[in-house]
Amino acid sequence: MSEFAFLFRGRELLGSAEQQQKTLEKWGVWMADLSRRGLITDPGLPLQDEAKRVAGPARVIHDGPFAEIKDLVNGFIVVTADDIDAACEIAKGCPIFEHGGGVEVRPVASMTP
Amino acid sequence: MPLDDHFFRRESGRLVSSLTRIFGVHNLSLAEDVAQEAFCRALEVWSLRGVPENPQAWLMATAKNRALDVLRRQRTAAGHAPEVERMLQSGQTVEPALDDLLLPGALKDDLLRMMFACCDPRLTEGTQVLLVLQILCGFSVGETAAAFMSSHAAMEKRLGRAKAVLATSRRLFDIASSAQVARRLPAVQRALYLLFNEGYHGASAETSIRTDLCREAMRLTAVLLGDPRCATPATHALGALMCLHAARLPARIDSVGDLVTLCDQDRTQWDQALVVDGLSLLEAAATGPDLSAYHLEAAIAAIHANASTFEATDWAAIVSLYDMLMRLQPSPIVALNRAVAIALRSGPACGLAEIRRMRDLDRLSSYPFYFAALGELERRSGNMQAARTHFRQALNLARNSMERRFYARQLAVGDTAAAPFQGLEAMWDHAFDAFRARVESDRAAG
Numbered sequence A: 001m002s003e004f005a006f007l008f009r010g011r012e013l014l015g016s017a018e019q020q021q022k023t024l025e026k027w028g029v030w031m032a033d034l035s036r037r038g039l040i041t042d043p044g045l046p047l048q049d050e051a052k053r054v055a056g057p058a059r060v061i062h063d064g065p066f067a068e069i070k071d072l073v074n075g076f077i078v079v080t081a082d083d084i085d086a087a088c089e090i091a092k093g094c095p096i097f098e099h100g101g102g103v104e105v106r107p108v109a110s111m112t113p
Numbered sequence B: 001m002p003l004d005d006h007f008f009r010r011e012s013g014r015l016v017s018s019l020t021r022i023f024g025v026h027n028l029s030l031a032e033d034v035a036q037e038a039f040c041r042a043l044e045v046w047s048l049r050g051v052p053e054n055p056q057a058w059l060m061a062t063a064k065n066r067a068l069d070v071l072r073r074q075r076t077a078a079g080h081a082p083e084v085e086r087m088l089q090s091g092q093t094v095e096p097a098l099d100d101l102l103l104p105g106a107l108k109d110d111l112l113r114m115m116f117a118c119c120d121p122r123l124t125e126g127t128q129v130l131l132v133l134q135i136l137c138g139f140s141v142g143e144t145a146a147a148f149m150s151s152h153a154a155m156e157k158r159l160g161r162a163k164a165v166l167a168t169s170r171r172l173f174d175i176a177s178s179a180q181v182a183r184r185l186p187a188v189q190r191a192l193y194l195l196f197n198e199g200y201h202g203a204s205a206e207t208s209i210r211t212d213l214c215r216e217a218m219r220l221t222a223v224l225l226g227d228p229r230c231a232t233p234a235t236h237a238l239g240a241l242m243c244l245h246a247a248r249l250p251a252r253i254d255s256v257g258d259l260v261t262l263c264d265q266d267r268t269q270w271d272q273a274l275v276v277d278g279l280s281l282l283e284a285a286a287t288g289p290d291l292s293a294y295h296l297e298a299a300i301a302a303i304h305a306n307a308s309t310f311e312a313t314d315w316a317a318i319v320s321l322y323d324m325l326m327r328l329q330p331s332p333i334v335a336l337n338r339a340v341a342i343a344l345r346s347g348p349a350c351g352l353a354e355i356r357r358m359r360d361l362d363r364l365s366s367y368p369f370y371f372a373a374l375g376e377l378e379r380r381s382g383n384m385q386a387a388r389t390h391f392r393q394a395l396n397l398a399r400n401s402m403e404r405r406f407y408a409r410q411l412a413v414g415d416t417a418a419a420p421f422q423g424l425e426a427m428w429d430h431a432f433d434a435f436r437a438r439v440e441s442d443r444a445a446g
Helices: A017-036 A082-089 A095-099 B007-023 B027-049 B053-073 B082-089 B094-101 B108-117 B124-135 B141-147 B152-167 B178-201 B207-225 B232-245 B272-285 B292-307 B315-328 B332-346 B348-358 B370-382 B384-397 B401-416 B422-431 B434-445
Strands: A002-009 A039-047 A051-056 A061-065 A073-081 A101-105
Touching: A002 B027, A017 A039, A017 A073, A017 A095, A017 B007, A017 B027, A039 B027, A073 A082, A073 B027, A073 B315, A082 A101, A082 B152, B007 B027, B007 B053, B007 B094, B007 B108, B007 B124, B027 B053, B027 B152, B053 B094, B082 B232, B108 B124, B108 B178, B108 B207, B108 B272, B124 B178, B124 B207, B141 B152, B141 B401, B178 B207, B178 B232, B178 B332, B232 B272, B232 B292, B272 B292, B292 B315, B315 B332, B315 B384, B332 B348, B332 B370, B348 B370, B370 B401, B384 B401
Parallel strands: none
Antiparallel strands: A002 A073, A002 A101, A039 A073, A051 A061
């Protein structure tokens, strides 16, 4: 078993109040399912769109995210799966695809050699 | 924890109402933006972290923090509400001032104030209803457009214009003034009545939208009933008529989405809890000398609720209630409903004679139920040719697929001359006042 970070990108949060609630409910169902199956090893964190970036040898502070909105990471969780293909199968159940986003699946580098 | 159904919608109404008190009615769109941001934040956090213990307080706190940012930025612009301005001038700092404004107890008043503000006499009745639906019930422009069978662009324009009118009042509606509340209360009742009607008889074929509208109208009527100054006999009667009609909703549409006539409805499916609520509200309405149209309509609905079968309905009592309604609030629609009741009491020939005596018949020329009523009464009189012609006209005027299927069925029944009474009872339930709202709001708009 290995760990995989799911990076959620390009999540569309706008919509009518009713749609937002429906979206939230879908996430709730999905997360509860992963949790019931014992797949979540780290609940991760939601991230806001607001961003600054410190870059270069001069440590210049830049305003704003440098990705397109659709590429912005909105949050992450860590799940456990047999391999990256199995992890991708798990990711397919995420409601994010219904509102314009995607999941980046990244193996977590392990301390155990 | 799971959220209640439509929690976001309801909270949207609350947040926008409270934020408008902070920013002023001229900053309504700012209030809406801040509320929207709070929802986005909730979606962002709750989707990964789960819904917090007290989601309502979480949203309010989030909105408050956002409002603080806005106010601090606008400090010199003095763009916010006079109430906040006063608090700040008296030396209070922004945050405690907002805490005071957002006390949980203030919420009911905020909702009430916003309801009264939306029913601004400078707007038509129809527009007031749209504002109530959008601002207080948290319907998006798209959802409002769907509920009223309008295009998104047209709805956006209409709502935008209406909000621009509201924005010209620098001051919030003063609900502390009993005189002002009393003066505008009839308009608020009327808007809720129209909202309910749109749900009950409206143009949308989507039954889910329609029950949403009915439920929202009932929720806001309950807010009115919760305020001693607004809980007048007419408000009780309004609540009664909503409960008694809503009680029939479960039996009104069958499993394939077709209208079921009052005659054919399985009365055991009527929501008895709502019937009981309706009857007790009607009893509470029977105090004082005032007799409103809501009283009469609720009384008619109560007669249906109390009839164990369609045949057992006391049509004579219904006719006399319609007589009173004609005196109180005459309209071609009331006259037509009265004629149908007369037909059910005394036979189709009497009903047809009543219709022929009616004035303003041209006002009904786009009203499918008018032709369906004529068709049914002709059929009952054995004039199949005339019946078919009328049903065909009704079919041409149908507003949605549910109505089309219904009139098409009537037309087919007309051909076989079977199933007497079918259409007539449908009209009862279906058209009960249906278009009065429409005709009158069109007239107000035009």
